Amino acid sequence: MKNSTTKTNIKNLQKEAIQLLQNLISTQSFSSEEDETAILISDYLKKYEIDFKRSNNNVWATNLHFDENKPTILLNSHHDTVKPNKGYTRNPFEPTIEDGKLFGLGSNDAGGSLVSLLATFVHFYKEPNLNYNLLIAATGEEESSGKNGLCGLLKELPKIDFAIVGEPTHMQLAIAEKGLLVIDGYAQGIAGHAAHENTKNAIYEALEDIFYLKNYEFPKISPLLGKVKISVTQINAGEQHNVVPASCHFVVDVRFNELYTNREIFEFLNQNTKSKLVARSFNLNSSGIDISHPIVQAGIDLGRTTYGSPTLSDQAVLSCPSLKMGAGDSLRSHSADEFIFIDEINEAIEIYIQLLSKII
CATH class of the missing domain: 3.30.70.360 (Alpha-Beta Plaits)
Structure with a gap:
């Protein structure tokens, strides 16, 4: 019965994650202009009776049974977007689904990863006796490397022992980043x-x-x-x-x-x-995580592959070990008529939950 209930819950989380992403796409959220998408994310957390905090346009929360004596995992992705390029043939703010693809600005970079991590956090939120705390942070200004995004938020967050940063990697393990x-x-x-x-x-x-x-x-x-x-x-x-x-x-x-x-x-x-x-800055460092780290080994056990990523993310401002992993394809990021497959989001939620279940 427990397994059946868990599967049903995950299906509900998947359905609501896709609805949230559609709402995010239809709401303009260029870097430093993410106020309205921050409200959408706040409303999503309220629906699950999750206490959260907001700082600028960053929304963050910890699991219900947070214990400062336990190590903490940061789950992070961003809800800002670049401006749509001139090659768009579709309305970038109209979230349409065709042939299993969800089109819209920010769908792939990094909306799919963001809503998948939020769903994963909700899944574990009320679980007692976890080995790790979970901390979710939906942040702004990633695309502009702004001071009011994750970089500025870090001083308000609990101590982080390692992080999973949601960016499109086909749910493979980017264990290093330039x-x-x-x-x-x-x-x-x-x-x-x-x-x-x-x-x-x-x-x-x-x-x-x-x-x-x-x-x-x-x-x-x-x-x-x-x-x-x-x-x-x-x-x-x-x-x-x-x-x-x-x-x-x-x-x-x-x-x-x-x-x-x-x-x-x-x-x-x-x-x-x-x-x-x-x-211009000395803040955007190379980052990564040792292949022997438990979270990486958990991913390898799930059949995930490891690689080094040439693209920059909010990993650059973190001082802790970090893993970049998320739904979608990096090659679609910032492209005209950006899209993500619905199945990629569903798979991401399942893999994130399986991955964390191995260690927490």
């Missing part, structure tokens, strides 16, 4: 008329550094995350065709593995280029 370092480069030249000799064109000065960045390879290669990847993604200089510019600004995107810190990367590049380099 960090991000964004650098502004400023090359200086001497302004002059284009018809005259000018030996210090700021664009040419910048190009020397840009070609260095294009060709340099950091020697340490991670078995999980591969090489450090350096990309120059923006450049701006000059205002008139006949004036040699005195300055050139370019932007460098560095995705680095766990074998380097962001400060190591910056200091090396700063010493080996002529332009003035300014790091």
Whole structure:
């Protein structure tokens, strides 16, 4: 009878998770504008009589029998979205289901993971005598790496021993994630008329550094995350065709593995280029979890595979071991006519529950 009841409860959770995701899709929630989706999530928790707290647009709660003497697992995903790109052929805020696909902005990144983690938290919320506490945090500003998202919320949360971060991974185990370092480069030249000799064109000065960045390879290669990847993604200089510019600004995107810190990367590049380099932040570190960790081993026992992820998530602001795992496909994130399969959400809820049941 218990197994039958559990299956029925899970089916109800799956159904209501999909309804919640449809409500989230139909509600605009660009980064730092997530007020209304925070209300939807709060209402979802109220329905299950779950005490929660809200800080800015972050909504969080602990399990009913929280015990500060026990270790705590953070379940985290975000409810903000990027703005829809111009390639959309559908209304991004209209949650439609066709051929088993739920379409809509934020459905895949990371709505499917978020509602699956919320359903999982509800499933375990009233369970007594757990080995771990559970802490759910539905956070904002992930897409913009904002200070009022998980980064700002951490100081209000209980001590976290490890985290599961919900992002689209096909429910496989991303046990490592590359960090991000964004650098502004400023090359200086001497302004002059284009018809005259000018030996210090700021664009040419910048190009020397840009070609260095294009060709340099950091020697340490991670078995999980591969090489450090350096990309120059923006450049701006000059205002008139006949004036040699005195300055050139370019932007460098560095995705680095766990074998380097962001400060190591910056200091090396700063010493080996002529332009003035300014790091925007040193907060977005590489992150991960040891393959021997109980949660990873539980996932492997369930037939999940491990890999290293090149994309950034809120893992970057966590100082504890963290696992990235969620419903959907990372390749669909930020794409036009974004979608997630209904079956992916149903499967995610089942796998999350099975995974945590092995350790808690």
